[in-house]
Amino acid sequence: MSEKRATREAYGEALVELGHEYPNIVVLEADLAKSTTTIKFKKEFPERFFDCGVAEQNMMAMAAGLATTGKVCYTGSFAIFATGRAFEQVRNTISYPKLNVKICPTHAGITVGPDGASHQTVEDIALMRVIPGMMVIVPADFYEAKKAIKVAVEVEGPVFIRLGRAAVPTIFDDSYNFVPGKAVRLREGQDVSILATGIMVGAGLKSAEDLGRQGISAEVVNVSTIKPLDEETILSSVEKTGKVVVAEEHSIIGGLGSAVAELLCEKHPVPVARVGIKDQFGRSGEPAELLKHYGLTSEDISQAARQLTAY
Amino acid sequence: MTAKAIADKRTLVEYLEAKARRLRWDIIKMVGLARSGHPGGSLSAADIVTTLFFHEMKHKPENKNWPDRDRFVLSKGHAAPVLYAALAESGYFPREDLWTLRKIDSHLQGHPDMRKTPGVEISTGSLGMGFSTAVGMALGLRLDGRNSRVYTLIGDGESQEGIIWEAAMFAAQHKLDNLVGILDYNNMQIDGLVSEIVDIQPVVAKWPAFGWHVIEINGHKVEQILDALDEARSIKGKPTMIVANTIKGKCVSFMERVVDFHGKAPTDEEVDKALAEIEALGPLG
Numbered sequence: 001m002s003e004k005r006a007t008r009e010a011y012g013e014a015l016v017e018l019g020h021e022y023p024n025i026v027v028l029e030a031d032l033a034k035s036t037t038t039i040k041f042k043k044e045f046p047e048r049f050f051d052c053g054v055a056e057q058n059m060m061a062m063a064a065g066l067a068t069t070g071k072v073c074y075t076g077s078f079a080i081f082a083t084g085r086a087f088e089q090v091r092n093t094i095s096y097p098k099l100n101v102k103i104c105p106t107h108a109g110i111t112v113g114p115d116g117a118s119h120q121t122v123e124d125i126a127l128m129r130v131i132p133g134m135m136v137i138v139p140a141d142f143y144e145a146k147k148a149i150k151v152a153v154e155v156e157g158p159v160f161i162r163l164g165r166a167a168v169p170t171i172f173d174d175s176y177n178f179v180p181g182k183a184v185r186l187r188e189g190q191d192v193s194i195l196a197t198g199i200m201v202g203a204g205l206k207s208a209e210d211l212g213r214q215g216i217s218a219e220v221v222n223v224s225t226i227k228p229l230d231e232e233t234i235l236s237s238v239e240k241t242g243k244v245v246v247a248e249e250h251s252i253i254g255g256l257g258s259a260v261a262e263l264l265c266e267k268h269p270v271p272v273a274r275v276g277i278k279d280q281f282g283r284s285g286e287p288a289e290l291l292k293h294y295g296l297t298s299e300d301i302s303q304a305a306r307q308l309t310a311y
Numbered sequence: 312m313t314a315k316a317i318a319d320k321r322t323l324v325e326y327l328e329a330k331a332r333r334l335r336w337d338i339i340k341m342v343g344l345a346r347s348g349h350p351g352g353s354l355s356a357a358d359i360v361t362t363l364f365f366h367e368m369k370h371k372p373e374n375k376n377w378p379d380r381d382r383f384v385l386s387k388g389h390a391a392p393v394l395y396a397a398l399a400e401s402g403y404f405p406r407e408d409l410w411t412l413r414k415i416d417s418h419l420q421g422h423p424d425m426r427k428t429p430g431v432e433i434s435t436g437s438l439g440m441g442f443s444t445a446v447g448m449a450l451g452l453r454l455d456g457r458n459s460r461v462y463t464l465i466g467d468g469e470s471q472e473g474i475i476w477e478a479a480m481f482a483a484q485h486k487l488d489n490l491v492g493i494l495d496y497n498n499m500q501i502d503g504l505v506s507e508i509v510d511i512q513p514v515v516a517k518w519p520a521f522g523w524h525v526i527e528i529n530g531h532k533v534e535q536i537l538d539a540l541d542e543a544r545s546i547k548g549k550p551t552m553i554v555a556n557t558i559k560g561k562c563v564s565f566m567e568r569v570v571d572f573h574g575k576a577p578t579d580e581e582v583d584k585a586l587a588e589i590e591a592l593g594p595l596g
Contacts, residue, residue: 026454050450050485058477061440065447068425068433069455070378088437089474093444097425097434 004167007199008106010145011163012037015074018153019045025153026071028063030056035165036076036106056081060089060101067099072153075101079108079162083124095131095158102152103128104161109249110277110294111166111199111287120282126254128160129227135159135180136227138248138256140201141170144224147178155180164249166287168199171222183230185237189219192243192305195234197223197256200247200275203291206298207305214302216309226256234260235268243308244272247301249291252276273304320534323366327533329596330400331361335562336589337396337409343582345413348421351572353393355497355530355557356464362536363462364397365596372402375429381459382432382448386441387466387495388422389574394431395419400596403430439472441465442492446478449490449550460489460544468500470511476521482550483522490550491543492523495530497559501573518552530555563588 018025019041029051033039042049052059056077063073075082082105083090094101110120128136135155139145145163152159159180171186186201187208196204201222208218219237223230238244244264246257257274264270277294291297317323334357342348360383364370368381385394392412399406404418411417418427422436432448435441445463452459465475482490494514498505505511518525524546528535536555543551559573560566563585566577577585589595 026451048454052477052481055474055477055481057440057474058443058446058481061443061474062447062450062478062481064440065384065433065444065449066451067447068382068444069448069451071451071454089440089443092434092437093440 002169004169005142006165006167007139007142007145007163008037008165010142011076011104011106011149012040014146014149015041016044018150019048022072022153024071026050026066026073028052028059028073028075030054030059030077030081032077038076056086057089060086061093063101064093064097064099067101073101075103077105078119079105079121079124080119083121083127087127091131095134098133098157100157102159102161104149104163106163107165108162109164109198110282110290111164111249113166113287113290114284116284117281122251122277122282123254124162125226125250125256129254129259133157134227135225137180137225138162138198139224140198140222141168141172143170143172143174143176144178147176148224151178151180162198164199169202171202171205178224181225181228181230183221183223183225183233185219185221185233187220189217189241191217191241191309192219192245193237193241194218194220194245194247194301194305195223195256195260196220196247197226198249200249200296203296203298204247204301207301210298210302211305216305218305223256226259229259229263231263231267234263238264238268238270242270244270245275245301245304245308246272247275249296250276252278271308273308275301275304324533326596327361327365329594330365331358332589332592333400333595334361334393334396336586336595337399338392339563339577339582339585339589341395341409341412342392342576343579344410346576347413348392348576349389349574350392350577351499351559351566351569352387352466352495352497353390354561354563354566355559356390356393356495357561358531358533359464359493359495359536359555360393360397362533362540364401366537367540368462372430375403379457379459382461384432384441384445384448384461384463385423385435386445386463387438387469388435388441391421391423394423395428398428398430401430438466438469439474443474443478446482446487446490449482449487450485453487453489460491462491462493464493464495467494467496467498467505467511470494470514471509479521479523486548487550488547491540492550492552494552494554495557496554497557499559499570499573503570515554518554522549524549524551525554526551527554528556530557531561562592
């Protein structure tokens with residue numbers, strides 16, 4: 001049994017390490033410091049931590065103002081509020097002027113669990129991806145999340161990093177080297193490319209093992225940076241396999257599935273199956289139950305791969 | 312001659328009044344040439360913006376990134392013409408640039424863009440947000456121990472935005488006394504009178520209720536603007552809101568209190584008439 005950790009846990013830890021290294025880092029929170037784990041930064045650097053209360057729009061616009069004075073702002077909250085309620089602040093005050101604000105919300109996707117649909121974003125990747133110049137990162141596990149949060153400080157301009165609430169199996173370790181904009185081939189295969197992001201990377205690896213036993217050789221690529229998309233790595237995999245399953249804990253509209261389909265339609269048309277949430281809202285339940293209900297298990301990926309390879 | 316060098320208040324007021332006429336002349340000219348834009352709310356804010364740029368604020372147009380400068384945030388970003396006129400007159404860019412307002416390839420966008428226009432501190436235009444960014448700036452400057460001040464101009468229609476009040480509470484909570492808001496209270500928004508659409512009254516009571524020091528003035532009396540800014544400087548432990556009662560379209564007879572001139576450019580004929588009216592008021596600074 002491998003270690004299980006939520007990607008949100010990486011947020012507080014990474015912020016504390018960044019806080020020691022960079023005196024100009026400021027963290028803004030919207031009344032969720034315990035849930036998002038920014039409380040760790042608050043304890044270490046109270047003078048650079050500001051709780052904005054339940055006011056996400058003001059938090060985002062203030063982050064932009066702080067950035068004009070040379071601060072690097074990390075802003076949190078839950079993904080639904082950071083990308084939904086405060087969308088236009090992110091668009092107009094942060095992204096349009098290309099300010100140095102890192103948007104790292106937690107509780108993305110349906111694995112929020114029992115809180116239900118009001119708190120489960122299935123649209124956040126789409127919302128952030130469509131903003132000109134926004135970098136969009138969806139880490140696969142705790143270790144990738146921590147590296148991404150730390151590397152983001154060196155990226156000039158806005159970065160969105162999607163974090164989750166549920167503890168999920170780790171894939172990497174402390175030695176993992178995250179490079180923004182670079183997709184990573186985790187497993188070589190010949191018959192089908194599984195392009196996965198976020199917690200679906202683990203499911204993709206499991207699926208590839210299962211498929212291997214069934215005589216299907218699946219390649220697994222971790223597409224943690226959804227924008228800018230690593231076209232080279234994706235195309236080199238797809239040119240070899242000729243078939244693609246995309247897997248994400250997000251709506252099949254507007255997320256990685258869309259990004260990959262857009263790329264392949266233009267550059268290398270091949271059959272694509274999208275494993276994701278099929279234009280629905282979430283519901284209450286335990287994360288594992290929800291992943292099963294919405295068709296986001298390794299078996300769902302395997303089934304999609306089998307259908308594609310049966311052509 | 313700079314405003315700082317003028318010791319005598321009466322001379323200073325006359326100097327600033329002449330500058331305000333220059334700004335108004337430029338506003339009419341540039342909006343007329345652009346054939347679109349927002350003259351009404353630019354004219355109502357002209358005396359306030361003039362007093363800030365040519366007396367109150369410390370800034371160096373020749374070194375626009377001077378870290379210790381005071382900041383101005385035009386939260387009511389549609390009044391961009393008054394900001395552009397003040398920036399050109401201060402020397403941030405050549406005055407001829409004003410005549411390219413809103414044209415393709417111009418650095419003067421319909422609403423302020425910090426990445427295109429020298430001297431614009433942050434991009435604004437979507438109402439309410441500039442005010443909130445100004446709170447962030449005031450916080451950042453205080454974190455750095457700078458004694459720079461942040462001035463932000465908001466609109467009355469803009470005050471219907473919820474984020475204004477989110478930011479107001481945060482600024483009071485953190486005792487940001489390096490922050491001064493100025494409300495350009497001309498009681499007009501696109502669809503009509505603010506008082507008839509969603510009234511912001513009693514606005515002079517609202518700001519103290521949100522923890523701010525409030526000063527009410529006539530926003531066209533330079534002397535009152537000067538006094539209010541002095542008073543704001545003396546207030547410690549809380550931010551200040553100056554509620555400036557103004558007239559939309561001020562100084563152009565056929566634009567004054569006319570809602571339509573919120574977002575409509577004057578015709579060529581109207582431009583000539585308006586410029587003549589402004590020139591008749593006195594010398595341009």
